[in-house]
Amino acid sequence: MNVPPRPLLPPGPYLLCDDTVLPDMPLVAKAERLLAGGARVVQLRMKRTPIREALEAARAVVALCRSAGAVCLLNDRVDLALLSDAHGVHVGDEDLPARDARVLLGPGRLVGVTVRDELGAREALEAGADYVGVGPVFGTTTKAVPAPVLGLEGLARVVRGSPLPVVGIGGVGLSNVASVAATGVHGAAVVSDALLAQDIAERVRLLAGAFERGRVGG
Ligand SMILES: Cc1ncc(COP(=O)(O)OP(=O)(O)O)c(N)n1
Ligand SMILES: Cc1ncsc1CCOP(=O)(O)O
Numbered sequence: 001m002n003v004p005p006r007p008l009l010p011p012g013p014y015l016l017c018d019d020t021v022l023p024d025m026p027l028v029a030k031a032e033r034l035l036a037g038g039a040r041v042v043q044l045r046m047k048r049t050p051i052r053e054a055l056e057a058a059r060a061v062v063a064l065c066r067s068a069g070a071v072c073l074l075n076d077r078v079d080l081a082l083l084s085d086a087h088g089v090h091v092g093d094e095d096l097p098a099r100d101a102r103v104l105l106g107p108g109r110l111v112g113v114t115v116r117d118e119l120g121a122r123e124a125l126e127a128g129a130d131y132v133g134v135g136p137v138f139g140t141t142t143k144a145v146p147a148p149v150l151g152l153e154g155l156a157r158v159v160r161g162s163p164l165p166v167v168g169i170g171g172v173g174l175s176n177v178a179s180v181a182a183t184g185v186h187g188a189a190v191v192s193d194a195l196l197a198q199d200i201a202e203r204v205r206l207l208a209g210a211f212e213r214g215r216v217g218g
């Protein structure tokens, strides 16, 4: 049987459509604005949305992303990713192990894993992951992360030692995304800097331009 090829994770800003930041704006409205700004990767992160509403949101956001040609990943939830036909999932220490997410998702979807260092990145590769999320790069109030801030040097060290593409996360925004890109990361995950901007779409455009300018060889 022919298995459709796994989508590639586009490089550049990796936008989170999150229900904890700007909670009064519906997730679909957030996704529309992120996509209007040209987002090529959207992670739907639902920490406080009731499950049936979350499934409805996942289906709607995945459909919007697919229409826009963007990749959509579900945070934490393999079940929602399958039911919404998302491109994949992002899992961390409190979620299903990456190896099991891969078993459930099969070869045709992306699996991203949170790791803290190069060893974690090598283990993620072994487990069948496609990329690693690494952070916190800088301080953040969006999540209480049980790990020290890496800074740009710490991030660059993980990038050098990782066999998988690295997405930096934590405190990344317009003021520092170029220097994050300069570490050689594949992607820069952004939550509050985009969602709390006056004009979300314009902020996504600015983030993409700054990432491109900071990129190694860019
Ligand atoms: C791209 C990316 N990297 C890391 C994370 C964090 O995932 P996790 O550790 O599972 O924490 P929660 O996001 O579930 O609170 C991420 N979401 N995305
Ligand atoms: C989910 C997550 N994991 C590590 S930091 C973080 C939150 C990042 O949010 P922000 O981009 O607002 O700092």
Ligand SMILES: [Mg+2]
Residues within 6 Å of the ligand: 075, 076, 090, 091, 092, 093, 094, 095
């Ligand atoms: Mg998680």
